[in-house]
Amino acid sequence: MARNYPRLESGGELTRLMIEHYGQALGRQGGLPVAWVTSGAPVELLRAMDVLPVYPENYAAVCASQGAVPLCEAAERLGYSRDLCAYARISIGAAAIGDDAPFAGLGRPDLLVACNNICGTVVKWFQALAQRFAVPLFILDTPFLPDDTINEHALAYVAGQLEDLVRWLERRAARRLDRARLADVLALSNETVALWRDIRGLCRAHPSPLSVPDLFVTMAPIVSLRGTPEAVAFYRMLHSEAEQRVRQGVSAVAGERFRLLWDNIAIWPRIYHFFSQFPRRGACFVADTYTGAWDTEVEAGEPLEALARTYLGIFLNHSLAHRAERMAQLIGEYACDGFVMHANRSCKPFSLGQPVARRLVTDATGVPGLLFEADMADPRAYAEEAIAARVQAFLEALDGRAS
Amino acid sequence: MSAGIGVLGALQEAALRPLPALAAGSLAGVACSYTPLELLHAAGLVPLRLRAPGLPAPAAEAWLPSFACPLIRGVLGAALTGRLDALAAVILPHTCDSMQELAGIWRALRPAPPLLTFVEPLSLEGPRAPAYLRQELLSLAGRLEHLGRPVAAEALARSIVLYNRLRRAVQRIDSLRDRLAAAEAWAAIAAAWQMPPEHYLSLAEALIAELEARPPRPAQGPAVILAGSVLDEPLIPELIDALGGRVVGDDLCNGTRDAITLAAESGDPWAALADRLLARPACPAKHAPGAPYAARLANLAARRGAQGVIQVLVKFCDPHGFEAVPAGQALAASGTARLFLEVEAVNAPEQLRTRLQAFLEMLSAPADT
Numbered sequence: 001m002a003r004n005y006p007r008l009e010s011g012g013e014l015t016r017l018m019i020e021h022y023g024q025a026l027g028r029q030g031g032l033p034v035a036w037v038t039s040g041a042p043v044e045l046l047r048a049m050d051v052l053p054v055y056p057e058n059y060a061a062v063c064a065s066q067g068a069v070p071l072c073e074a075a076e077r078l079g080y081s082r083d084l085c086a087y088a089r090i091s092i093g094a095a096a097i098g099d100d101a102p103f104a105g106l107g108r109p110d111l112l113v114a115c116n117n118i119c120g121t122v123v124k125w126f127q128a129l130a131q132r133f134a135v136p137l138f139i140l141d142t143p144f145l146p147d148d149t150i151n152e153h154a155l156a157y158v159a160g161q162l163e164d165l166v167r168w169l170e171r172r173a174a175r176r177l178d179r180a181r182l183a184d185v186l187a188l189s190n191e192t193v194a195l196w197r198d199i200r201g202l203c204r205a206h207p208s209p210l211s212v213p214d215l216f217v218t219m220a221p222i223v224s225l226r227g228t229p230e231a232v233a234f235y236r237m238l239h240s241e242a243e244q245r246v247r248q249g250v251s252a253v254a255g256e257r258f259r260l261l262w263d264n265i266a267i268w269p270r271i272y273h274f275f276s277q278f279p280r281r282g283a284c285f286v287a288d289t290y291t292g293a294w295d296t297e298v299e300a301g302e303p304l305e306a307l308a309r310t311y312l313g314i315f316l317n318h319s320l321a322h323r324a325e326r327m328a329q330l331i332g333e334y335a336c337d338g339f340v341m342h343a344n345r346s347c348k349p350f351s352l353g354q355p356v357a358r359r360l361v362t363d364a365t366g367v368p369g370l371l372f373e374a375d376m377a378d379p380r381a382y383a384e385e386a387i388a389a390r391v392q393a394f395l396e397a398l399d400g401r402a403s
Numbered sequence: 404m405s406a407g408i409g410v411l412g413a414l415q416e417a418a419l420r421p422l423p424a425l426a427a428g429s430l431a432g433v434a435c436s437y438t439p440l441e442l443l444h445a446a447g448l449v450p451l452r453l454r455a456p457g458l459p460a461p462a463a464e465a466w467l468p469s470f471a472c473p474l475i476r477g478v479l480g481a482a483l484t485g486r487l488d489a490l491a492a493v494i495l496p497h498t499c500d501s502m503q504e505l506a507g508i509w510r511a512l513r514p515a516p517p518l519l520t521f522v523e524p525l526s527l528e529g530p531r532a533p534a535y536l537r538q539e540l541l542s543l544a545g546r547l548e549h550l551g552r553p554v555a556a557e558a559l560a561r562s563i564v565l566y567n568r569l570r571r572a573v574q575r576i577d578s579l580r581d582r583l584a585a586a587e588a589w590a591a592i593a594a595a596w597q598m599p600p601e602h603y604l605s606l607a608e609a610l611i612a613e614l615e616a617r618p619p620r621p622a623q624g625p626a627v628i629l630a631g632s633v634l635d636e637p638l639i640p641e642l643i644d645a646l647g648g649r650v651v652g653d654d655l656c657n658g659t660r661d662a663i664t665l666a667a668e669s670g671d672p673w674a675a676l677a678d679r680l681l682a683r684p685a686c687p688a689k690h691a692p693g694a695p696y697a698a699r700l701a702n703l704a705a706r707r708g709a710q711g712v713i714q715v716l717v718k719f720c721d722p723h724g725f726e727a728v729p730a731g732q733a734l735a736a737s738g739t740a741r742l743f744l745e746v747e748a749v750n751a752p753e754q755l756r757t758r759l760q761a762f763l764e765m766l767s768a769p770a771d772t
């Protein structure tokens with residue numbers, strides 16, 4: 001399918017970087033122990049201890065973008081219901097079929113580290129992986145923040161578990177935590193996070209230099225390589241490119257007329273197909289609620305307590321009201337004309353409250369929202385014609401409001 | 404009608420009614436067995452389980468996607484009709500992603516009643532979980548006090564004793580299932596969640612006395628365990644009765660799962676409450692690697708001499724959906740048959756009947772045929 005927006009020059013470097021990352025994981029370069037982790041895990045600690053973090057979520061997204069129905073079906077044959085998270089099904093299915101899966105099913109972990117700050121599903125998923133691979137699993141339990149405040153006992157609980165995680169890693173990876181090294185990794189992580197936030201912030205420009213699909217594609221290093229010099233170098237390159245586009249007035253979407261906010265994880269199997277419906281009518285997604293999950297620096301001070309604050313405070317660990325407020329805030333900051341919500345069958349924390357959030361956001365901003373149901377990774381849940389009709393009607397309504 | 408049947412009838416009626424006939428201002432709605440009932444009772448409240456009793460919930464339809472579980476759909480539906488407005492409070496523990504989101508949705512749509520969240524640990528065996536949970540219980544007590552419902556340690560200690568007695572009564576009814584039909588046992592146990600504990604105890608202890616005086620029913624028909632999350636209506640046990648099966652044990656959220664573990668009656672009552680919640684048989688939403696759910700089901704089936712386990716999966720329940728796989732493996736390894744029965748908000752009895760009939764017939768068939 002033809003692209004409706006200019007290709008990023010940084011794309012080549014991104015591909016090289018991610019191939020190298022997966023190559024390291026599969027080749028166990030330098031004999032480093034490999035830990036499979038969730039996207040909300042405190043990866044800085046692992047990197048500081050020379051444990052190589054690998055992300056089954058990222059792997060599942062890559063597989064999904066290439067078509068992962070056979071992997072879903074492999075998990076379903078084991079008894080996992082089609083109603084369960086498709087990332088989990090892809091990952092479990094890939095582990096089951098091993099060498100026949102993309103990247104040989106991501107190889108084999110030495111350790112598993114899961115953090116429930118994004119959902120409870122990752123815990124069940126990683127329990128299944130722990131059983132399959134017979135490797136140790138550490139659960140970092142980060143209490144949900146129903147009132148959006150981090151109370152003292154939750155902070156002490158998580159900081160204490162981070163101490164436990166250090167000792168657990170020291171025992172299993174036969175490495176000591178070097179505090180100076182941790183400080184270096186945290187500095188790199190913070191620099192990466194700041195660059196990523198600034199890149200996203202550049203989309204406040206009119207026209208926007210990047211669109212959300214660009215961010216979806218380029219977010220892999222902020223997830224997988226946070227805390228490395230390679231991630232910093234990549235995001236400096238991307239930042240320069242986006243900044244140059246702003247200076248030159250280059251837009252992600254030719255003839256930008258409408259600016260939109262995206263809510264939820266991408267629809268990886270149809271990412272270009274789905275988003276191509278918008279540029280045709282001059283609609284550009286300039287902000288989103290997903291790629292901003294990695295936009296909080298680790299504060300200065302005692303590092304484990306600072307890490308505890310950061311990983312407790314991520315977007316999805318907050319109340320629905322907070323998430324709706326954040327959306328309204330983004331709509332204001334990025335001057336959005338509307339928002340599109342993907343009710344993602346695979347992600348209940350992101351999706352169950354969306355009908356309510358849609359009303360809250362529209363009440364707060366006055367802009368309309370489209371809500372439709374699909375799935376981030378299982379294309380069988382994508383109703384092509386129905387979604388196209390809803391998108392068409394939404395864009396026509398935006399046209400009507402503009403005229 | 405004997406006195407015993409009258410008692411049982413009262414329990415059956417209580418298990419099925421949406422709200423007891425009490426002053427609503429003293430009721431606290433709870434939606435999960437991880438709610439610290441003793442704490443609510445010590446605050447002068449009557450904990451009442453919010454049921455999602457197999458009915459459509461039209462008021463909730465506009466506010467939930469199609470893949471929301473029937474439990475939160477039913478509870479939200481009841482809340483949005485205003486039927487729960489007069490409750491003194493609703494307590495929603497953070498058991499799973501769906502329960503987490505229910506709190507936010509409810510809060511946004513309906514100002515009454517006051518919603519209190521309670522974030523218990525997910526990782527139950529972690530060394531830091533008891534201290535965290537004790538503080539979280541104190542935090543909940545602080546919020547109850549803010550509602551004019553202070554909790555004194557002495558009152559909490561008394562409520563612990565009362566609920567221990569209630570749980571012993573549930574355990575005893577569970578052990579006397581051979582004198583009850585499956586639907587009767589379901590109601591006698593589920594009613595513990597639907598009425599004031601003192602009232603339940605008076606009925607349950609009378610029922611126990613009655614049952615102890617009765618001979619067991621003839622042990623005919625295949626023996627099964629009923630497992631799953633919440634079973635809010637008696638349809639499945641009624642069908643099992645009608646098809647000649649026997650339920651010899653359960654692992655249900657509103658069954659015996661929460662009744663197995665008692666709290667310490669001496670020492671710090673806050674720590675006792677925390678320790679009980681962490682030690683009780685875990686919901687599949689939790690991480691408890693030392694006591695896996697799958698092995699628990701297989702052991703229960705073996706201990707009770709069950710030939711099969713009927714695992715009821717509430718549609719879109721992720722924790723139970725994931726655990727269905729290791730549970731199936733563990734049951735197969737122990738030679739126990741398993742019927743995996745997915746249920747929705749509203750179920751067609753004939754479909755359930757057909758599947759249960761096939762399963763029970765298979766269990767009844769001689770092994771060599």
